[in-house]
Amino acid sequence: MAQIELKNVQKFFGPVQVIKDMNLTINDGEFVVMLGQSGCGKTTTLRAIAGLETVTSGEIFIDGVAVHEKKAADRDIAFVFQSFSLYPHMNVYENIAFPLRAVGMSNAERDKAVKEVAEILQITALLDRRPSALAGGDMQRVAIGRALVRRPKALLMDEPIGALDAKLREEMRSEIKRLHISRGSTSVYVTHDQIEAMSLADRIVIMHDGLLQQIGAPDEVYLKPANLFVAEFVGSPVMNVADVVLETSGGQTRVRLGRGDAGFHFPAGLTNHLRETGAGIALGIRPEAVSLQHDAKDGYIPVETTNIEPLGSHDIVDIRLGDISLRARTESGFVSGEGQQVWVKIDPAQAHFFDRSSGLALRGQS
Amino acid sequence: MAGIRTRQEVFFNRAAIAGVMVALFIMLVPIYWITSTAFKPRNLATTIPPTVIFTPEISPFVKLFTKRSQLRDPVSQEIYDAAPWWEQMVFDGGQKVVRSNKGVVRRSGYGQRFVNSLIIAITSTFLAVSMGTLTAYGFSRFKVKGEDDWMFFILSTRMLPPVVVAIPMFLMYRLVGLHDTHIGLIILYTAFNLSFSVWLMKGFIDEIPREYEEAALVDGYTRMQAFFKIVLPEAMTGIAATAVFCFITAWNEYAFALIMTNRRAQTAPPFIPSQIGSGLPDWTVIAAGTFLFLLPVAIFTFLLRNHLLRGMSFGAIRK
Numbered sequence: 001m002a003q004i005e006l007k008n009v010q011k012f013f014g015p016v017q018v019i020k021d022m023n024l025t026i027n028d029g030e031f032v033v034m035l036g037q038s039g040c041g042k043t044t045t046l047r048a049i050a051g052l053e054t055v056t057s058g059e060i061f062i063d064g065v066a067v068h069e070k071k072a073a074d075r076d077i078a079f080v081f082q083s084f085s086l087y088p089h090m091n092v093y094e095n096i097a098f099p100l101r102a103v104g105m106s107n108a109e110r111d112k113a114v115k116e117v118a119e120i121l122q123i124t125a126l127l128d129r130r131p132s133a134l135a136g137g138d139m140q141r142v143a144i145g146r147a148l149v150r151r152p153k154a155l156l157m158d159e160p161i162g163a164l165d166a167k168l169r170e171e172m173r174s175e176i177k178r179l180h181i182s183r184g185s186t187s188v189y190v191t192h193d194q195i196e197a198m199s200l201a202d203r204i205v206i207m208h209d210g211l212l213q214q215i216g217a218p219d220e221v222y223l224k225p226a227n228l229f230v231a232e233f234v235g236s237p238v239m240n241v242a243d244v245v246l247e248t249s250g251g252q253t254r255v256r257l258g259r260g261d262a263g264f265h266f267p268a269g270l271t272n273h274l275r276e277t278g279a280g281i282a283l284g285i286r287p288e289a290v291s292l293q294h295d296a297k298d299g300y301i302p303v304e305t306t307n308i309e310p311l312g313s314h315d316i317v318d319i320r321l322g323d324i325s326l327r328a329r330t331e332s333g334f335v336s337g338e339g340q341q342v343w344v345k346i347d348p349a350q351a352h353f354f355d356r357s358s359g360l361a362l363r364g365q366s
Numbered sequence: 367m368a369g370i371r372t373r374q375e376v377f378f379n380r381a382a383i384a385g386v387m388v389a390l391f392i393m394l395v396p397i398y399w400i401t402s403t404a405f406k407p408r409n410l411a412t413t414i415p416p417t418v419i420f421t422p423e424i425s426p427f428v429k430l431f432t433k434r435s436q437l438r439d440p441v442s443q444e445i446y447d448a449a450p451w452w453e454q455m456v457f458d459g460g461q462k463v464v465r466s467n468k469g470v471v472r473r474s475g476y477g478q479r480f481v482n483s484l485i486i487a488i489t490s491t492f493l494a495v496s497m498g499t500l501t502a503y504g505f506s507r508f509k510v511k512g513e514d515d516w517m518f519f520i521l522s523t524r525m526l527p528p529v530v531v532a533i534p535m536f537l538m539y540r541l542v543g544l545h546d547t548h549i550g551l552i553i554l555y556t557a558f559n560l561s562f563s564v565w566l567m568k569g570f571i572d573e574i575p576r577e578y579e580e581a582a583l584v585d586g587y588t589r590m591q592a593f594f595k596i597v598l599p600e601a602m603t604g605i606a607a608t609a610v611f612c613f614i615t616a617w618n619e620y621a622f623a624l625i626m627t628n629r630r631a632q633t634a635p636p637f638i639p640s641q642i643g644s645g646l647p648d649w650t651v652i653a654a655g656t657f658l659f660l661l662p663v664a665i666f667t668f669l670l671r672n673h674l675l676r677g678m679s680f681g682a683i684r685k
Contacts, residue, residue, distance in 0.1 A: 072583040079584040085577035102586035
């Protein structure tokens, strides 16, 4: 198991820069998830670590050894592809044994290693089958088995469960996590699915347009997004973002949303740091921090509901506040229909402020 | 849907079967014609209407492999009785087998020509397919500067009818001593098939997902090993199809074989028509030569039939 380090890595495809000055250290035994939309450079980064892609400039170290000039075969890492890419002309046993044949292991040792991995992944019964005769989840297990059998320094996974259906995806997700905990392998996992990222990662690396946006533990990324992109990308349903105007008078700040008159009172302590930045501030508030009431209460503003999405465990209610729309998370059946009048308040402690022009989070000392 | 067919579908299905049968009939009649003629006595080969029911005999094959001369008078009964069975067949046809001084039967050149055909067709097919596969792999997997132009150039070698260059080729071959040599025809057929092989194999290799090789590369194999262990088995279908086409082209080639060779390296196609004989043409010998000539291609295609049916590699990768 090993530490992986990227230093000032850049990658161009022709004139297009897909990785922009990437610096990243992945610790020994850590499970790091690279999260981003398609085309953000996350897969290219992973392939660069694996040696399937050369880097234009910069360095990559595995366990302190520079590997960016080395061939993929000499880096001692394993890769799980989204397509699984099991060799169709070999059965499951041969697929798993294939990496071991490259290193010239004795037959008995190889057989033992393959059976051990098959045991862990519960695919012993499938060893004689051809890949084409496997179900999606089992293909995935075989692909992971092929990656683990050699005990590589690191395990790289490129959307390994993206091709599976929802139920199986959830099952495999917890299986991958269980496997990581029991084996403690350094893992880098690429996905565009934030739920996968949140549930699996020790640390999440969020990328956008080839640039690192934020690196942090799942709750850190969720609770303290570094910028507007992260704020809107992480979390489902997405965070409400609205332009705001701040009016301060006597220890209290009124945060006015949009162009309307309606505003919420914030303790001055939470907004003091915002004054110097001047105009162009955006407020980000997650739906669970928007609370609704049926009656008028202190600090609540009357609004009308415009849409309701019942999701079983809870509802997502859209409300219109002046010229902006907010989404609130309520208990199921809290609002019975559209066009209903309710009262809304946001939780100042869970509010995020961003600089509109740079997108960066504006945070006080806390 | 399954199992239930509308009246329209049943009709189209039957029409399709009928169409296939007609096409099959049209294609099989010449093969039947040649095969039956190859086993006919000489006097039945050209009857009008054609003789369909006859006692098959192998005298055409005896004639094919021997040198004969015309008999002016029928041989005496003693000579006839003393002759082996196969020579009697030739006597029956009004001919006798030419013997050398030592009494050994003079063999015709067919056997040697047939072996030449096998050597030249198999070697040139092997060369064209292996070089074509490697070239196609390079074009498919690596960035080649001016790839489209190169591919067009390779294709352009097939744009001229080959016979157009026959005379200059003949002069060059004579100059460098490749005239009437096996290697000469092998080079010629390889060059002729190569462009076809590259184009066909590129199509097949393009279809093999790169991830297979990438998986092998990450798993500790070199690109060469990945090519032999992963790409080649996956490309088997394409290789088989390409090999069949190249083999048929090289096997059937007539014009260059006629011009470039005359004895040592001559293949079967130019030899067969030369056996028509003097005087009355003996079509049964031609048919016998043609019948034997058809067999290798039929066997070769039959052996590769499983590879020619695609489907082995489907379903193993998720897209």
